[in-house]
Amino acid sequence: MASPPPFDIDDLMGHADALYAFAMTRMRDHHHAQELVQDTLVAAWKKRDGFDGRSALRTWLIGILRHKILDFHRSSARTPTLQAASRTPGDNPDERDPLDLLFDARGSWKVDPNAGLDFLAEAPTEAIHRSDILEWLRHCIAELPARWRVLFTARELDHAEMAEAAALAEVKTTSAPVLLTRARHQLRACLQSFGIRPR
Amino acid sequence: MSCTCPTHDLPPPPPGYRRNQKLMAAPMRWMGLSCRRHATLSALRLARPLTALETVQLHLHGWMCGMCRRVPDQFDRIARLFQAADEAGLLGEVAPPDPAVREAWRARLREIGG
Numbered sequence: 210m211a212s213p214p215p216f217d218i219d220d221l222m223g224h225a226d227a228l229y230a231f232a233m234t235r236m237r238d239h240h241h242a243q244e245l246v247q248d249t250l251v252a253a254w255k256k257r258d259g260f261d262g263r264s265a266l267r268t269w270l271i272g273i274l275r276h277k278i279l280d281f282h283r284s285s286a287r288t289p290t291l292q293a294a295s296r297t298p299g300d301n302p303d304e305r306d307p308l309d310l311l312f313d314a315r316g317s318w319k320v321d322p323n324a325g326l327d328f329l330a331e332a333p334t335e336a337i338h339r340s341d342i343l344e345w346l347r348h349c350i351a352e353l354p355a356r357w358r359v360l361f362t363a364r365e366l367d368h369a370e371m372a373e374a375a376a377l378a379e380v381k382t383t384s385a386p387v388l389l390t391r392a393r394h395q396l397r398a399c400l401q402s403f404g405i406r407p408r
Numbered sequence: 409m410s411c412t413c414p415t416h417d418l419p420p421p422p423p424g425y426r427r428n429q430k431l432m433a434a435p436m437r438w439m440g441l442s443c444r445r446h447a448t449l450s451a452l453r454l455a456r457p458l459t460a461l462e463t464v465q466l467h468l469h470g471w472m473c474g475m476c477r478r479v480p481d482q483f484d485r486i487a488r489l490f491q492a493a494d495e496a497g498l499l500g501e502v503a504p505p506d507p508a509v510r511e512a513w514r515a516r517l518r519e520i521g522g
Contacts, residue, residue, distance in 0.1 A: 218517045225510055230500020243505060247513050254517050267497055308444055315433035316442025318425070320418035322479055329485040333492035346493050347500070364455070365487055366494045371456070386455035393451040393483055400486060401418060 215260045221250055224267045228274050234350060235278050235362050245281060249274040275367055282359065282377040304354050307394045325404030326397075341403075349399035356380060357392035364389060425475050441469045443476050450480040454487065 228249055232242035252273055253260075260269055313319050328342055336342050350358060356378045363374035364385075375385035420426070429443075436442050440461075446469040449462050458466065470477050493499040504510075 218514060221517065222510065222514055224497075225513060226504040227497035227500075229505045231494070231497050233500040234494070239505075243509050246505075247516060250513055250517060251520065254520055268495075271495075271497055308447065311447070312442075312444040315429065316437045316444035317429040317433045318421045318443050318475060321421045322447070322475060322482075324419050326482055329482055329489070333485070333488045334496075336489060337493040337496055337498055342489075343493060343498055346490060350490065350499065362494075366491060366499075386452060389455040390448060390451040393454065393486070394447070396490075397451075397482060397486055398418070405418060 215257060215262055216266055218254070220266060221253060221270075224270050225250065227267060228270055231271055231274055232278060234347075234366075235359070236281075241281065245274060245277050248277055252277075279363070279367060279369065279373075279377070282363075304357065304388075304391070306391055307398055308391070311394070311398060320401075322401075325401045325406075328404055345400055345403040348403070349396050352399060353392055353395060357388055357395070360385060360389055361392045361396075421475060436469075440465050441472070443469070443473060446470065446473065446476045447479055450476075451483050453480070454483060 225246065228246045229242060232245050233239065236242055236245075249270060253270055260266070264272075311318065311320055311322075328336060328339075331339075331342075337346070350361070353361060359378040360374050360380065363369040363377045364371065369377070371385055372382045375382040378385070378388070380388055433442065437445075446466060449458060449466040452458065452462075453466065466480070470480065490499065
């Protein structure tokens, strides 16, 4: 007797909003995000017999979507998230080094680097369920310049190799570590600002 | 920075640090041991392996400067926070897709059937 399918359409649709949110972290164009989510749902539905239940359904779906997003970025003809960005580092005013605002000319802190970051002491798996912290994370990553965001998500969240992450962000592999460093500093300053003055 | 996180919101460092920096900032900078250099290396080490010199600079400054000591750990924790939120599918925008879009997805799945 054939075993029943491991999930039905309603089960899949129960994860649709989370998939859409995941896609929107990586691309600003919501049309492309919608398209990729649909592709993911369709692929999952077609391959449902291959789902062995060893991981949670959402984890499995996010794995599929993650690959589809990387494929999307790899396609050189379709890089809408980056088309508006400057191709030359430094030309884009959004990509100024955040360290210039945090340090004076002697290289000393202009701000207290430890203020407002007490929330980092919480376990990450618990902190992400605090609505305020989750809102800060969403805001801060959304505010990154497009190339920094693609670099950060590809490298830090999707664990892509540096060369691949650099190609996705359309930057030189040699300058990618510097841009990633700036992205991390901007995220840190953004979170610190929220930590000091929650809003 | 495009981020709506104006650094003027952030408090200045304690007076003791500022007094210390008046004396020490120039020689520390000359030795490649400024606080800015330490902050750069703290984040850079997550992007690529540091050279031997960079590693020495990072640890030496962290040993000498109490103000900067926690910065590398802050970057580690921030990265883990983003990873945890992402793995839980919580990092995206709050607004769900339009109901019509959801309905189109559902219709597409029904179309494939099963």
